[in-house]
Structures are given as C-alpha cells and as structure tokens.
Amino acid sequence: MTVNDWLQERFDIEAVKRFAAKKQVPIFYGTVWYYLGGVSLFLFIIQVLTGILLALYYQPGSATAFESVKFIVSKVEFGWLMREIHSWAANLFVFAIFLHMFTVFFSKAYRKPRELTWFTGMVLLGLAMFFGFSGYLLPWNELAYFATKVGTDIAGAVPFIGDFLIKVLRAGDEVSGATLTRFYSIHTAILPMIFIIFLAVHLIMIQVQGMSIPLSMEGTPANKRKTMPFFPNFVIRDLIVWLIILNVIALLAVFFPWELGLKADSLASAPAGIRPEWYFMFMFQTLKILPAHMWILEGEVFGVLMFAVGGIIWLLVPFLEKPKHSKLWFWFGVTILIYMIVLTVWGYLV
Amino acid sequence: MKYLILVTLFFQLIAVPMFAQEPDDACYQCHIEMDIDQDDEDRLFTNYLNDIHVEKGFSCADCHGGDPEAFDDEDESMWDNDSYLGELSAKDEIQMCGKCHSDPVFMRNYSVSVSVDQETQYWTSGHGIALKKGNKKVATCTDCHGVHGILSVENPNSKVYDSTVPKTCSKCHSSESYMAGVLESTDQYDEYVKSVHGNALLEKKDMFAPACNDCHGNHGASPPDVSSINEICGTCHAQNRDLFQNSHLSEAFLKEGLPQCESCHGNHNIVKPSDDFLNWGSASVCVECHEEGGKAKEMAGTLYQIIDSLKINLDSAKTLVERAEIKGMEISDLYFNLEDAHNALIHTRTSIHSFNTDFVRETATPGMVASEEAKTGAKAALDEFDYRRKGLFVASFIITLLALLMYIKVKQVEAHSKKDGDNG
Numbered sequence: 001m002t003v004n005d006w007l008q009e010r011f012d013i014e015a016v017k018r019f020a021a022k023k024q025v026p027i028f029y030g031t032v033w034y035y036l037g038g039v040s041l042f043l044f045i046i047q048v049l050t051g052i053l054l055a056l057y058y059q060p061g062s063a064t065a066f067e068s069v070k071f072i073v074s075k076v077e078f079g080w081l082m083r084e085i086h087s088w089a090a091n092l093f094v095f096a097i098f099l100h101m102f103t104v105f106f107s108k109a110y111r112k113p114r115e116l117t118w119f120t121g122m123v124l125l126g127l128a129m130f131f132g133f134s135g136y137l138l139p140w141n142e143l144a145y146f147a148t149k150v151g152t153d154i155a156g157a158v159p160f161i162g163d164f165l166i167k168v169l170r171a172g173d174e175v176s177g178a179t180l181t182r183f184y185s186i187h188t189a190i191l192p193m194i195f196i197i198f199l200a201v202h203l204i205m206i207q208v209q210g211m212s213i214p215l216s217m218e219g220t221p222a223n224k225r226k227t228m229p230f231f232p233n234f235v236i237r238d239l240i241v242w243l244i245i246l247n248v249i250a251l252l253a254v255f256f257p258w259e260l261g262l263k264a265d266s267l268a269s270a271p272a273g274i275r276p277e278w279y280f281m282f283m284f285q286t287l288k289i290l291p292a293h294m295w296i297l298e299g300e301v302f303g304v305l306m307f308a309v310g311g312i313i314w315l316l317v318p319f320l321e322k323p324k325h326s327k328l329w330f331w332f333g334v335t336i337l338i339y340m341i342v343l344t345v346w347g348y349l350v
Numbered sequence: 351m352k353y354l355i356l357v358t359l360f361f362q363l364i365a366v367p368m369f370a371q372e373p374d375d376a377c378y379q380c381h382i383e384m385d386i387d388q389d390d391e392d393r394l395f396t397n398y399l400n401d402i403h404v405e406k407g408f409s410c411a412d413c414h415g416g417d418p419e420a421f422d423d424e425d426e427s428m429w430d431n432d433s434y435l436g437e438l439s440a441k442d443e444i445q446m447c448g449k450c451h452s453d454p455v456f457m458r459n460y461s462v463s464v465s466v467d468q469e470t471q472y473w474t475s476g477h478g479i480a481l482k483k484g485n486k487k488v489a490t491c492t493d494c495h496g497v498h499g500i501l502s503v504e505n506p507n508s509k510v511y512d513s514t515v516p517k518t519c520s521k522c523h524s525s526e527s528y529m530a531g532v533l534e535s536t537d538q539y540d541e542y543v544k545s546v547h548g549n550a551l552l553e554k555k556d557m558f559a560p561a562c563n564d565c566h567g568n569h570g571a572s573p574p575d576v577s578s579i580n581e582i583c584g585t586c587h588a589q590n591r592d593l594f595q596n597s598h599l600s601e602a603f604l605k606e607g608l609p610q611c612e613s614c615h616g617n618h619n620i621v622k623p624s625d626d627f628l629n630w631g632s633a634s635v636c637v638e639c640h641e642e643g644g645k646a647k648e649m650a651g652t653l654y655q656i657i658d659s660l661k662i663n664l665d666s667a668k669t670l671v672e673r674a675e676i677k678g679m680e681i682s683d684l685y686f687n688l689e690d691a692h693n694a695l696i697h698t699r700t701s702i703h704s705f706n707t708d709f710v711r712e713t714a715t716p717g718m719v720a721s722e723e724a725k726t727g728a729k730a731a732l733d734e735f736d737y738r739r740k741g742l743f744v745a746s747f748i749i750t751l752l753a754l755l756m757y758i759k760v761k762q763v764e765a766h767s768k769k770d771g772d773n774g
Contacts, residue, residue, distance in 0.1 A: 070682065233763055236756050236759055247750065250745055
C-alpha cells in the first residue's frame with residue numbers, strides 16, 4: 001500500500017486532484033503574469049517562516065531591540081541570513097503584489113465575477129504595505145526611527161481623526177519604546193491574522209472561479225482555447241519560478257546585505273537622507289512638493305485626501321468601469337503607473 | 351511680533367550705545383574734550399564707558415582723587431584739591447589698585463569668590479621684585495589689564511582673556527630693545543606659538559590649554575624653579591609627574607640640577623611627544639645626557655619596542671576590522687576592542703615616565719590582548735564572509751539543479767498529456 005492509497009482511504013485526495021486538474025490556465029503572451037500571484041504567496045510564506053525564526057531571538061523594547069537584532073546578525077547561527085532574507089523578501093513581496101495588481105488591472109481580470117478577488121487583493125496589498133511600515137521600525141535604528149516619525153506624522157494629517165491615529169500608532173505623542181512594542185504586536189500578531197483571513201478568501205475565490213480568461217480569448221469556444229492544466233503543469237512551473245526567486249533572494253542577501261546602522265536616539269538630530277521605504281516614496285514625494293495651502297486645505301491634508309479618494313476609486317474599479325469607457329480606464333491606469341514611477345524616481349534623486 | 355523683535359534689536363544694538371549715559375563728572379567732561387585733539391593711542395577715554403569699574407559706578411576720582419563735582423574749575427577739581435593724585439607712579443598704582451582689590455570685605459560687595467591676594471602676589475613676582483629695586487621697566491596692573499578700558503577677565507576682548515594672554519605678555523617679552531639687560535632671550539612667544547600648547551590655545555581655541563600665566567603664575571609671575579617644574583607641569587599632567595617622581599631618574603635629575611619635565615620636553619617650545627624620543631638616534635632625547643652603549647640605551651630600546659609592538663598590533667587590527675566592515679559584516683563590537691587597545695597605547699606612552707620596563711610592559715598587555723581580540727574577531731568575520739559566498743554557491747547550485755529537474759518533469763508531464771490527447 002502506498003502513502004497515496006493510505007491517504008485515499010481516509011481522505012478523497014483524488015477528488016482534490018481532479019478538481020485541481022480541471023482548472024485550466026490559458027496559454028497566451030501574458031501567461032507569465034499568471035505566476036505573480038504564486039510568487040507573492042511564496043514570498044509571504046518566506047516572510048512567515050523567517051519571521052518566526054527571527055522572533056525566537058528578537059526582543060522588542062527601546063533598550064533591547066537594536067541589541068537583539070545585532071545579536072541575531074552577528075552571533076546567532078545563520079541569523080544574518082534570516083534577517084537578510086526577511087528584509088529582501090519583504091521588499092520583493094510588496095513589489096510582486098504591486099506588479100500582480102497592475103497586470104490584473106490592465107488585463108481587466110477583475111471583471112465580473114471576480115470583483116471580490118480584486119477587492120481582497122487590494123486589501124492584501126494595503127496590509128503588505130503596513131507590514132513593511134511596521135517591520136521597518138523593529139531594528140530600532142536611526143533611519144527607521146526618523147522614517148517612522150515622518151510616516152506617523154503624515155497619518156496625523158488625516159482630517160478629523162489624524163491626532164487620534166497618531167496616538168494609536170505611536171502609543172503616545174512621540175515615537176518611543178511604546179511605539180516599538182505596539183508595532184511589534186501589529187507586525188507579528190494583528191496583521192498576520194487579518195492577512196491570512198483575506199488571503200484565504202482570495203485563494204478560495206481563485207480556486208472556485210478558476211483562472212481569468214484574457215479578453216482576447218473570450219470569443220474562442222472553451223474547447224478551442226489553448227490552455228494547460230493547473231495541476232500538475234502550472235504548479236510545477238510555479239515551483240520553478242519560486243526556486244528562481246529563492247536563488248535571487250539568496251544572491252541579494254549575500255551580496256547586498258542590509259546595514260543595521262546606528263541605534264535610534266530620540267535626542268539626536270535627524271540624519272540626512274531620511275526617506276520612507278520605496279513603496280511609500282511616490283506618496284511621500286507628492287506631499288513634499290505640494291504647496292503649503294491648497295484651496296481651503298493644508299497641502300498635506302489635501303495630499304492625504306487625494307490619495308484616499310484615489311485609493312477608493314482604484315478599489316471600486318470593477319464596479320465603476322463600464323464597457324464603453326474601457327479605454328478611458330486603461331489610460332487612467334497608465335497615468336497612475338507613470339505617476340508612481342516618476343514620483344518614486346524623483347524622490348530618490350532629490 | 352516681528353516689529354517687537356526689530357524694535358528690541360534697535361535698542362540693543364543702536365539706541366543703547368548711542369544714548370549711553372555719560373558720567374556726570376567734571377573730570378570726564380573736560381578730558382573727553384581734550385581727547386578729541388589726541389591721536390588714537392594717546393586718548394584717555396577709548397573704551398572708557400565699557401570699563402568694568404565705570405560699569406560698577408566708580409569715577410575718575412576714585413583712583414586719581416580730586417573733586418569730580420567742581421565743574422568748570424580746574425584748580426578746585428585738581429590742583430588745589432589735597433586728595434588729587436594725578437598720574438600715578440608704578441608703585442602708587444599697585445597700592446592704589448590694591449586699596450580695593452586687597453580688601454576682602456570691600457570686594458565681597460562684587461563677588462563672594464573673588465581673590466584678594468593680587469597685590470601680595472605681585473610683590474613676590476619678577477615684576478614686583480624688580481619694581482621694588484627701582485626698576486621702572488616692569489609690568490604693573492595697567493600694563494596687563496589696560497588703563498581706562500579695563501574689562502572683566504572673562505570678556506573675550508579683555509587683554510587678559512585666556513587666549514589673549516600670550517599676546518599681552520609678548521608686548522614686552524618679545525621686544526629685544528625693551529628687554530635688553532633684563533632677559534637674554536625674547537623668543538618665548540614665537541616658540542610658544544609653535545608649541546603643542548600654543549597650537550591648542552591659539553589655533554584650536556581650546557581654552558583648557560595653558561597660556562603663559564598657567565605655568566608662570568598671574569600676579570606672582572616668575573620663572574619656575576628647577577625643583578618645581580614637575581609640579582607646574584603636573585598640574586595638568588598629574589600621572590606623568592607621579593610616575594616620574596617615583597622613578598629612579600627623579601633623584602638623579604635633582605642631583606644634577608636638571609629641570610625634570612623640561613630636560614626632555616623643552617619649555618616654551620614643547621612639541622607633541624613622539625615615540626621616536628625613545629628611539630636611540632637623532633630624534634632621541636635620551637642621548638642629550640646618556641652615552642652610547644650604556645644601560646640607558648638598552649632601556650630606551652626596550653620601551654620603544656613595547657610601544658612599537660602595540661602600535662603595529664593595533665594598526666593591523668584596525669586594518670582587518672575595516673576590511674571586514676567594508677565587506678558588510680557586523681563587527682561594531684570590535685570597535686570596543688580597538689578603543690581599549692588605543693587607550694592602552696595612551697597609558698603605555700604615559701607609563702614610560704616610570705622608566706620601569708616591567709611596568710610599561712604590564713601597562714601595554716591589555717592593549718595587546720584587545721588588539722588580538724579585535725584581530726581574531728575581524729578574521730572570523732572575514733572567514734564568515736568567504737563561507738557565506740561558498741555557501742551561496744552551493745545553495746544556488748542545488749536550487750538551480752532542483753529547478754532543472756522540475757523543468758524536465760514538467761516537460762515529461764506535458765509530453766505525456768499531449769500523447770494522451772493525440773490518442774484520445
């Protein structure tokens with residue numbers, strides 16, 4: 001009796017296999033974009049695993065955080081590797097989700113009946129960015145400290161609830177040891193819990209509804225479409241891509257290690273070159289270039305409101321888009337993408 | 351608010367000096383008019399209104415006597431007035447200043463901590479002794495502090511402010527003609543400027559660095575005695591003094607009448623000490639007294655070798671640590687070892703004043719240990735760096751192999767599906 005048979009007697013694995021094999025992945029010039037969801041998932045798994053290992057040694061608190069990270073990277077066996085992988089995979093994770101979102105947007109894969117998949121995906125992107133923001137402070141170094149100060153200041157510009165938001169985020173009026181402890185619990189308990197719920201919904205929706213068919217194939221009868229089975233063909237290809245990504249992360253970890261820098265000191269003056277993580281740069285740069293007053297609002301408040309409205313429109317695209325305005329939405333997406341790239345590059349150049 | 355600041359600034363910078371209250375004083379009223387026709391250097395009242403005595407409410411008559419209320423009557427204010435002293439002689443000047451400055455009860459009105467021994471000290475100084483003997487070419491109070499524009503010693507514009515003292519002393523002491531027959535050399539200031547102390551005080555503006563008065567005294571200024579030089583230098587360099595005094599050389603120096611610190615380091619021209627002071631050769635200071643081939647050469651060689659070994663060890667540790675840091679390794683702890691080694695090097699350099707090779711070696715040992723620890727740590731970090739690269743190569747190879755195997759597998763699966771499809 002094989003393991004397969006043993007399991008089959010207790011759980012109908014063949015039914016799962018049949019279900020997975022029934023799911024087809026379209027083969028066309030854009031098939032490569034279909035790997036991005038899997039890549040994001042793989043990077044999330046890496047984050048969970050390395051995060052758990054780092055948590056074995058990490059000690060939140062203004063007196064211990066920096067020292068514990070230093071201990072991890074210098075004394076713990078392969079601790080450096082875990083931290084490097086965690087840091088690099090975090091960046092690639094957000095990048096992969098962004099890329100995934102834009103490919104879904106431009107291929108209009110969010111169209112009926114996949115509105116919920118789009119919606120949960122957008123929430124996952126927001127959570128991933130918050131993961132990055134909260135994790136950035138954890139080493140408690142100078143750059144992270146001041147970047148968090150600036151970042152939470154921006155949250156304070158939100159109309160009506162800004163002050164409340166700052167206090168909730170900072171666990172007080174200033175970024176302090178209490179903020180660090182709060183960010184740690186957000187990063188390791190609250191966010192993972194919410195993320196997993198949305199991720200589960202996202203994945204179930206994909207399994208139930210199957211892969212989105214590109215617009216170019218919609219007119220072709222189902223039996224004439226060029227496709228490949230999700231299992232095992234696409235899954236094995238997915239695994240190959242995951243291995244390539246793993247190789248890239250290992251390479252980055254060894255050749256481009258993240259500096260730990262100096263320990264955060266709230267009394268020290270802010271060092272030059274304080275900037276947020278790259279995925280917040282377009283927003284940060286926008287707020288920087290906005291004039292002090294826009295219309296009846298402060299520039300910063302105007303900027304925050306603009307991003308909030310923009311985010312809601314982006315989230316509601318599946319409901320707002322009408323077929324006759326399809327082109328318009330395409331160019332809207334292109335404009336947003338170019339805007340984000342230009343402002344990000346600008347932010348790094350000045 | 352902006353206007354308020356501007357008005358305040360106007361009053362502070364322009365209005366107050368413009369309308370500063372001129373003393374209602376007959377002496378001032380006449381002499382200020384006489385000043386107009388004088389050359390700059392002959393004017394009596396340059397900076398007079400900023401004089402600390404005027405600020406505290408003293409008038410001309412408090413020093414010179416006379417009647418300051420006899421306006422428009424020169425005879426009554428000066429010539430016919432018994433209290434009028436006129437221009438004071440050098441001796442009278444000392445006594446006149448001492449009248450207030452030597453009175454602790456009076457001076458307590460202005461500061462509870464002010465010293466009142468200036469006059470007493472002055473009469474013990476080289477200047478005071480010469481004055482007593484009738485030499486009028488000596489410095490008196492006004493020569494150093496100024497005449498009618500005396501500023502607080504804490505005022506940076508004062509002639510006796512820490513960093514201005516060397517220049518003030520040099521006014522007389524650097525003048526060959528003025529010092530003729532009094533002192534043989536007039537190069538003290540030129541030498542001091544080039545010295546480590548002069549550089550610290552005048553160039554680096556380190557107010558803790560000594561000026562002339564810190565070694566020679568202020569009001570009791572005099573050349574230090576051979577036997578007291580170590581105490582003078584020891585005021586700041588206490589450890590060096592103590593070590594030397596307990597060394598076998600201390601007694602020998604006194605016996606020979608050699609000034610202790612000065613014999614090796616010089617006086618006004620003290621330069622930053624070099625380890626080569628111990629290196630038997632042209633730069634060595636030992637050869638000034640000791641002959642070739644004796645025990646001194648052997649000791650100097652040993653001391654030099656101890657310091658040099660520590661220096662070499664520290665330098666190589668630094669190089670290794672920097673190399674590991676450039677490669678991105680976390681080695682910040684090793685900087686503590688380097689700092690320990692550096693501190694030990696400073697202590698070792700100080701310890702040579704004991705002229706005891708065992709003691710010097712003992713002082714250097716923690717530095718050697720710290721350097722070795724830094725080196726070991728840095729080497730481990732560099733090894734770890736190589737290990738990571740090799741590890742990456744192996745891991746990358748395995749991952750690539752796995753990916754290749756999977757690619758073969760997927761091709762097999764696809765070929766199988768195609769065959770099934772063709773057959774089906």
